[in-house]
Amino acid sequence: MPNWRERLEEYDDEHRHMLEGGSISQLFLNYSLSISSPVFVGIVYAIIINLTLLLPMFYDGNSNSESSIDILEKWGFQSLIIILLCASLGAISTVISSLIKIPPVRLERRRRYLYPLPFVGFFITTITIIFSTPEELQILGYFILISPGPIYIQISYAPRWRMIERIDRDLNPFEGMKKTIYLEKENPELSEQNFNELENAIEELDS
Secondary structure, eight states: OOOHHGGGGGHHHHHHHHHOOOHHHHHTTTTTTTTSSHHHHHHHHHHHHHHHHHHHHHHHHHHTTOHHHHHHHHHHHHHHHHHHHHHHHHHHHHHHHHHHOOOOOOOOHHHHTTTTTTHHHHHHHHHHHHHHHHHHHHHHHHHHTHHHHHHHHHHHHHHHHHHHHHHHTTTTTTOOOOOOOOOOOOHHHHHHHHHHHHHHHHHHOOO
């Protein structure tokens, strides 16, 4: 077991829950911290994107009577650009998180906004690859396809990885932080329910 996992027991439930992260973060954090750096996560995301684009690019190449070698060369060049872009954004996120020192954002209630974006981007990008479309639509498709990974790394994974990396080096992960955790907003329906229960209890005591 990595050293940082043993030290998580020193923190309260809210901070431990925040540091462990969701299923995606835990998947990467099962590996050593050097391998699971934000740069590596960006590369993995880029590889997944590239694999999804292989089929529409082959379809478009065959429609234009291009050889398989030419299609693979074009796909490989585009894949290299996306990998370098996502890796660079992961490195930038690491630097930003070390400078700003903000806590990671938990995405449980936000994933419904972020997770569908790659599928929307893939759909738009596939349309732009297969059919003749304006260049602006192609740029939009690639932006929507690529952006969710770097956004997740920037707001959630990189800050979490920075804190865990400090824990692993026996350093204070919260040093220099004005806030150590983002508390979820209280549910108004739950608050109203609790208030009504309290009011009923007071009425029973008075009766």
